[in-house]
Amino acid sequence: MPDKDCEKIIDLATEKNGADTTAQAHARTCPKCAATLALLALLKTSGSPTTDLKPSAAFLSRVESGLAISASEAATAGALKAKILAAVIGVALTATVAWTIVSHAKKSDTHNTATPATQGEMRANPADANSESTTNSGIKPGENAGTFPQLQFPAPTDEIK
Amino acid sequence: MTNNYENLDSNELIELAKKGQKQAFAMLVKRHYGTVMYYLMGFGVKKSDAEDITQEAFINAFRKIDQFKTSGSFVGWLLRIARNQHIDKLRKERKFDTTGNELDLLNLPDDRTPELQVISDAAVDDLYSGLKPQEKVLLDLRVFQQMSFAEIAEALGSSEGNARLVFHRLIVKLRGKFRS
Numbered sequence: 001m002p003d004k005d006c007e008k009i010i011d012l013a014t015e016k017n018g019a020d021t022t023a024q025a026h027a028r029t030c031p032k033c034a035a036t037l038a039l040l041a042l043l044k045t046s047g048s049p050t051t052d053l054k055p056s057a058a059f060l061s062r063v064e065s066g067l068a069i070s071a072s073e074a075a076t077a078g079a080l081k082a083k084i085l086a087a088v089i090g091v092a093l094t095a096t097v098a099w100t101i102v103s104h105a106k107k108s109d110t111h112n113t114a115t116p117a118t119q120g121e122m123r124a125n126p127a128d129a130n131s132e133s134t135t136n137s138g139i140k141p142g143e144n145a146g147t148f149p150q151l152q153f154p155a156p157t158d159e160i161k
Numbered sequence: 162m163t164n165n166y167e168n169l170d171s172n173e174l175i176e177l178a179k180k181g182q183k184q185a186f187a188m189l190v191k192r193h194y195g196t197v198m199y200y201l202m203g204f205g206v207k208k209s210d211a212e213d214i215t216q217e218a219f220i221n222a223f224r225k226i227d228q229f230k231t232s233g234s235f236v237g238w239l240l241r242i243a244r245n246q247h248i249d250k251l252r253k254e255r256k257f258d259t260t261g262n263e264l265d266l267l268n269l270p271d272d273r274t275p276e277l278q279v280i281s282d283a284a285v286d287d288l289y290s291g292l293k294p295q296e297k298v299l300l301d302l303r304v305f306q307q308m309s310f311a312e313i314a315e316a317l318g319s320s321e322g323n324a325r326l327v328f329h330r331l332i333v334k335l336r337g338k339f340r341s
């Protein structure tokens with residue numbers, strides 16, 4: 001197996017699933033790869049090279065107090081968010097109710113003004129239509145007389161003169 | 162305080178931390194402190210400054226823990242927060258390089274702080290002694306956190322090919338030590 005394939009073994013061995021059976025079979029015949037797999041096994045048992053730096057007690061207490069502050073800030077922010085949300089819902093509800101009331105009021109106003117107009121519509125009265133008599137027209141003599149033109153006939157005495 | 166949490170794995174601790182359990186998060190702090198510290202020291206940050214940035218990074222991580230998805234790598238996420246924290250600090254000090262060049266893991270200077278050199282020299286027989294901070298972080302991310310090279314590259318601000326190459330060279334170096 002060429003060097004390039006030995007590099008693949010390193011990749012495979014450090015993947016989550018580890019070296020597969022092909023890689024392990026190759027490692028049995030390749031001293032380089034066998035050493036690599038043994039080295040990786042040793043590294044895993046001896047722990048990460050970064051664990052030699054440990055946090056001091058002072059560092060941990062500073063971080064823990066920082067975490068406490070950020071937790072209380074988060075709680076305050078959460079409470080504020082809840083209050084804002086409640087206020088927004090309240091305003092929205094009030095606005096909806098107000099809008100409903102106003103629109104209903106408008107509708108009823110329109111209905112009230114529309115009713116007299118329909119009632120006052122002129123309808124043809126068949127009885128009046130068939131009647132030739134002006135006396136049945138509903139206009140009584142002397143009523144609104146000034147508004148109607150009146151025919152002036154010569155009096156019979158005028159011819160005699 | 163955190164004794165009850167020692168046997169829990171990282172995902173269980175994260176879930177508890179999401180429910181607001183500070184002790185569970187403190188356990189995560191203990192587990193990943195070294196990785197974050199070495200990561201920052203790998204950029205040439207002094208230990209005292211690295212500790213301040215690490216502290217802020219952990220507190221920020223706790224604040225944002227709800228945003229973390231357990232399908233991803235917690236350490237990778239943590240390192241991104243630490244990196245942003247570091248960049249913010251540099252910006253404040255007007256030291257941030259805005260060229261946006263990717264980190265070349267191959268040509269990292271051995272800029273170990275005196276404190277770190279003491280730590281390394283104290284464990285001469287150890288396999289890990291003499292490793293640069295970024296190499297330690299790389300080894301931790303790949304072997305112990307089992308992150309993909311793409312995730313490692315993203316966390317370290319490098320390219321995937323660069324991360325893979327450095328890791329292979331590191332394994333060859335360690336193998337040489339191991340054989341001897």
